[in-house]
Amino acid sequence: MKRYRSTATPLSRDQANRQGDVSRLAFEKLGRDDAVLFLNTLDDALGGRPIDIAIASAEGAASVVQAIGARVGV
Numbered sequence: 001m002k003r004y005r006s007t008a009t010p011l012s013r014d015q016a017n018r019q020g021d022v023s024r025l026a027f028e029k030l031g032r033d034d035a036v037l038f039l040n041t042l043d044d045a046l047g048g049r050p051i052d053i054a055i056a057s058a059e060g061a062a063s064v065v066q067a068i069g070a071r072v073g074v
Helices: 013-030 032-040 050-056 058-072
Strands: none
Touching (some): 013 058
């Protein structure tokens, strides 16, 4: 059996924390299916996929949290 090595760069601790925090919030507020769809679909207002925006920076994560709040009316 041939083993494949991932070429993806591992996330830093901060990036992984942001990814986890935003994902958890999305699942809690939007439900599983809608959270997966939201996090992985290009969002023109955010300028990319929300999960990628959240991982990139603290400011990006804050904007994704705000977008989740807007979806649930907070």
